[in-house]
Amino acid sequence: MLRYQTRIIDLRIGEFDYRIRALKDRQQYYDPDEEAERAGVPPAMWAIFGQLWPTGVHLASEIAKRDIHGKRILEIGCGLALSSLVLQRGGADVTATDQHPLAERFLHHNAGLNHLIKVPYVHLDWRDDLDATLGKFDIIVGSDVLYERNHATLLSNVVGLYAADAAEVLIADPGRGNCGAWTTAMLANGFTSTESRFSVEGRPVHSGRLMKLQR
Template identity: 30%
Template sequence: MRGAAATALSELEREIDAPGAGLDRLQLVPTPFVPEVRLHLAEDAIVWWARMEAAAGHALPPPYWASVWAGGQALARHLLDHPELAAGRRVLDLAAGSGLVAIAAALSGAARVVANDIDPYAVAAVTVNARANRVDVTVTGGDLLDTGDAEADLVVAGDVFYSRAMAARMLPFLQRAAANGAEVLVGDPGRGHLPGDRLTVLADYPVPTTEPSVDSSLRRVQVLRPA
């Protein structure tokens, strides 16, 4: 690991090793709805972000990896409940965030797991979270969405249809992966940009809400595949 991701990893490792607790600290905790997986999460990611930006003296990417998102929770639960989906297969976790889904795939017996995210802090977070769960996950940075081959037997993507622009880029990549023979699974909590006519629902989960600024204690989350 080099460059920005290596710097981010050093910072997260210092954060994890620092004594103390509170809203602005990272804690290794069981994941709601997926307690088999433990993640380094912030009790309040916004407070943690503010402290880290103040210490750095410049803007940092929003720490989406420091919270658990409903689409990822549902996908991870689905993989652990149906380990045959990942067992013995090459798995790619797109927009991996904390690495929850990638770790669930590894725990389900995947032959190889690659977690990809464009945020160097997410790359670092997946690294420390995979280490905490004693699984092997290869972590990559950079944008894969304009590439041709996913080089995976199973592609998983949680909460990736959060904006119209992202949906317009994500869906063609997933469709190409499916056309090339990969199984594709998407976790979505109804964010409003899901192309429902091009996806088939496989499962529906009531997922406990841990996201910031969400009023309901539960969200209905679908696991889908391209039609």
């Protein structure tokens, strides 16, 4: 029996309508075996994965504009995996990753809601030894994945391991303070950087950043 409440969110991304099952609110919590806490998800952060954040919607909308058919793409910190669903519909070879123990369950449920085939999922904890057997990816995407100070270094390591020699990285951020450190690390690893701005509700106008890095 589920011990948390959910809701269905309907939204349109590009030319398609999507149905997403999300947690009802940020007050939801259920970790009887402390599985999430062992995975590095403290109680105060437990419900974060299950929200549909504006940065995730913006990233998915950007992806929907692109021709990604046949591209090998990694979504990091996928949460509800809206971007992975958009990528799957667009014909990409996508792998979704997260550290939350319920992310895979929500991903597969949401794929079913949208009549999509099962999206491959890998549990990925940036703090642990990363699984090099995943191989290399043409594109790496993520939204709001730089919300802690050490995430700039950890994300740099993730990109360094999984990005192909000629790769693109798309990261949507609501305007947190760790973007500069991460971009600097990426430039040192041979990437070039451009970014565009967008507005995020509840934050200063145009505080959101879509960072696009290529090499």
